[in-house]
Amino acid sequence: MSIQNWNPDFMDLSPMFAAFQHLKKCFADQQYWPEHIDLNRLSRLQQQPIVTQSGKSICFVPPMMGKQCFEQKYESRIFLTGQVQTRSQNWHDFFNALVWQIFPRAKSALNQLHFQAQITESLNQVGRRGILRDAATLFDESGVVVVSSQKKLIELLKNFEWKQLFWRERQAVLSSMRFFIFGHALCEKALNPYIGMTGKGIIFNSDETFFEQTMLDQLQSIDQMLEPFLLQTLSSSADLTPVPLLGYPGWTDGNGDEAYYENKQYFRSCKESH
Numbered sequence: 001m002s003i004q005n006w007n008p009d010f011m012d013l014s015p016m017f018a019a020f021q022h023l024k025k026c027f028a029d030q031q032y033w034p035e036h037i038d039l040n041r042l043s044r045l046q047q048q049p050i051v052t053q054s055g056k057s058i059c060f061v062p063p064m065m066g067k068q069c070f071e072q073k074y075e076s077r078i079f080l081t082g083q084v085q086t087r088s089q090n091w092h093d094f095f096n097a098l099v100w101q102i103f104p105r106a107k108s109a110l111n112q113l114h115f116q117a118q119i120t121e122s123l124n125q126v127g128r129r130g131i132l133r134d135a136a137t138l139f140d141e142s143g144v145v146v147v148s149s150q151k152k153l154i155e156l157l158k159n160f161e162w163k164q165l166f167w168r169e170r171q172a173v174l175s176s177m178r179f180f181i182f183g184h185a186l187c188e189k190a191l192n193p194y195i196g197m198t199g200k201g202i203i204f205n206s207d208e209t210f211f212e213q214t215m216l217d218q219l220q221s222i223d224q225m226l227e228p229f230l231l232q233t234l235s236s237s238a239d240l241t242p243v244p245l246l247g248y249p250g251w252t253d254g255n256g257d258e259a260y261y262e263n264k265q266y267f268r269s270c271k272e273s274h
Helices: 015-027 036-044 067-081 091-102 104-123 131-142 151-158 162-168 170-176 184-190 208-212 215-233 258-262
Strands: 059-061 083-085 143-148 177-181 198-205 241-244
Touching: 015 091, 015 177, 015 184, 015 215, 036 059, 036 091, 067 083, 067 104, 083 091, 091 104, 091 184, 104 131, 104 215, 131 143, 131 184, 131 198, 143 151, 143 215, 143 241, 151 162, 151 170, 151 198, 151 241, 162 170, 162 258, 170 177, 170 208, 177 184, 177 215, 198 215, 208 215
Parallel strands: 059 083, 143 198
Antiparallel strands: 143 177, 198 241
């Protein structure tokens, strides 16, 4: 599959798309790339209106002309008008639109972070992005949310004890730890998964009742947890934990073998990751 060819069955390509499955029916008969009107229709089907922190309704529109204009005005235009510039026939932007449907509170929080930081940088005549905006961008593009009800699993992940986590504690991971892809660049990579795919994780400790919820309720719970974390806690990229995504049991055919986790180039130690 060419990366830019439309595929209505893209959700079947990887279990990493589990969080998108409830939207599958919306694209089942879509033989051509969804247009802006299709994405906006999808937004109107959501239970709650999708709005920015400034109260503007989200609407997907064609990009402004010129690469520089697109980049400079992107976040501010969302915050001030609700208009999300979205390129046609582009997986990267398509997945960004889908993440807005699934995690609207978190996406609006990230947008507010960008908008406020841009104002601060402009007032202080800072010529480059600050560390908070770097972190927001990193999570927006490559974020993964990790939820676990077992603190020992979280500690293993934070300590880069990958084999212990994914192999020796495999059943505990399957029952009490979930990964949820957030970053739209990660979604694009999941079309053709490869060894080396790494997410930047935000980790939440939950109770067991989280895993008893439906997927839709789990996604809503995550969105509600992410919003205050992003607005009140995120300060730099150091707050994001590296997560080798294809280590999660079943996320690739090869990881059913213990030897898979001996790949030190992928499953790096804490020291090697810094």
